[in-house]
Amino acid sequence: MGRPSVTPAQRYGADVDFELDSAQQAWLSEVREFLAQNVTDELRAEIADHGLEYPDGEVVAFRRKVGAKGWFGLNWPAEYGGLGLGAVYQHLLMREFEYWGVPGPDLTVTSVAPMIMRHGTEQNKSEFLPPIARGELTCAVGYSEPDAGTDLASLRTRAVRDGDEWVITGSKIWNSGAQRATHEWLCVRTDPDAPRHRGISVIMVPIDRPGIEIRPLYAWSGYRTNEVFFSDVRVPATNLIGELNHGWAYITGALDLERGALTNAGDLHRALSDLVALACQPRRDGTVPADNASFRRRLARAEADVEVALLMGYEASSLLDSGVIPTVEVSVEKIFTSELRQRIADLALDLLGPDGLLAHRTADAPADGYFERLYRVAPLMRFGGGTNEVLRDVIAQRGHGMPSYGR
């Protein structure tokens, strides 16, 4: 035949691996066991009563237990007090927490801390990272302003240097969690004369400084967010993160991580499992949704998409483990999961009929009204964390080199 004794096809081969290794499997079991033991009826009741707010009580006690396991710093290097585990491990934990509907490591841990590790000064690192790891320092993320939302680079909140201090004036909106955070991870303009992406810095602002006013805004889902006003707020000059006027790179890096953290499909997996179970039970009029072929077909389509969403989470964390910030991949994942969440909520209310309209936490509501509320929750994920429209631009421009049109 004239073939070489060892053919090229014999030397090369597929090496992608969809199976968790034994250490990852053990980790998943450990996380599930922890959740089985610590997600109590009392904790569930408090989360349901307060929507997405977590005042002192069961949630705080739960967070302490998570902190005691060292899981807030699970993917940080050991030198910063972390466990040094990879992104796949963090993804598995976040996904399981989402599946159980309990708060896991928040943005402070998943996106603020990594930016401090990557770009912060030595003082930033020693001052802020240990209390973040202990769960004592939590940040509200101050990016958007009333006139700078999707067009974030036009933000106007100013920080002016005065001796050893920064003096901050302006306002932020969609400042979720400010009512319980200890700090603002605040994005400010430090050079008004520079091109708009170049005059931005990030400053860590203790939330109890004089001149800060927090005003609640309540969303359609029942979720509380805030508008926060800064009037001549003074913080030490050393609270500037990293280098002056380099903030744009830090916040876009943090946003990529935030999208990755926000977009795991654990809640979708749970929601669809619950919905399939509901579809096989009689509604109030005695009819069963799964007897209807079109509902079965829509459930199967949603299932095929949830399976993919779970794989996208693995893909993004695999990339993170290989040292890449997967900007395009997490944009894909964020768009895919947020639009899927809306489809599942709509399917649920179609499938349940009038039963599905029974409001969240009211008598006789199927699944305690979870899907009624999901219909109101889901729009947030589609425009929040970077609108899906801007992220489609990101995929086209960063992923395929298509030209910017001047956004």
Added chain:
Amino acid sequence: MRLIPDSDERDLASMARGLLAKECRPGERVSEGLWKALSDTGILGLGVPVDYCGSAGALDDVGVFCAEAGRALCPTLVHSTLLATFAINTFGTEAQRERWLPPLTSGVLRATTALWNPRDAAVVMPVLRAESGAVGWRVGGAADFVLDADLADVIVVPASVPSGKAMGFVVALDDPSVTLEPLAMMGGYQAFRVTFDNAAADPAATFDTEALRRVGNAWVSLLSLDLVGVGEGVLARTVEYTTLRHQFGRPIASFQAAQHLVANMHIALSAARLAARSGIFWIAKGRLAIRETAVARMQAATAAKLITLDAHQLHGGMGYVTETDLHLWSERARVLSTLGGGADVAAGWLEDEMGLTGRGTECQPTA
């Protein structure tokens, strides 16, 4: 768990890509040059032990090749031959593997298959029957929509034997008792109704229902990867075209409407790639993988049609004229996303897996 291809896999893909770019020409359903190259490089032996003149490895290696095959419009006779090889390698006895694998992996024999209902690869009740007589096994009956039966030397088929079980056979297609009626499909894809009038047959595998489902799932997952390759190739050339084509004094790639079509193509392709790779991975691991196969087919069939049709939209008239060849990928997307079952058929497999069917009260009108 690691979903990023490493250098070994990229080397296999790039070797296959180079070979196919050189040897595949639109409209050519087979060529000696292609077959020699596939044999010389060991691609025909992917997933087959070295003892049978194979290249070792597993079915996911064949998957890497198939994604390149879609990009290059590789003739489907190659896929059929690789599948026949997988079926005999997995379900043949040692003697049967000894007999059939070396000629298949070395390119001496080209094969097609008729292993399931071409409308639904989950329907695996044999349509042929076989009996053993004084001169060996004979097969009778007819199989529909058999790809490339005019070019293949042999066909692998299941047939029910008098005991009621199914066995796998190899039948030579030049046997005078085998007749072919052409079924000319869209895009020059050529299938046949193949009638066996007591044709001589050699036992080649032990096929129970699960074995046939597994081979069917392998086919569906491999073709899903081919569709991923179709999508990758078409997406790349579409982006290139929109960047070169100027209207209103700027590249049409700079319009947000065009960018969002491209982004949607990219998202659908990401979903299809992950799903199809997962399907082939688990089948290669020895699982039946009905769930993963259904998801792969649903995602890949949907993505390949979306990508090719939106590519036509972005190319406008420049992609509608046949000299640009864009339609060749669009036809491949349509044909390969149909054979064995499209997205709706696959959704039915998934409904079964989810426990939604078989509840006894089917398909009532909406309440």
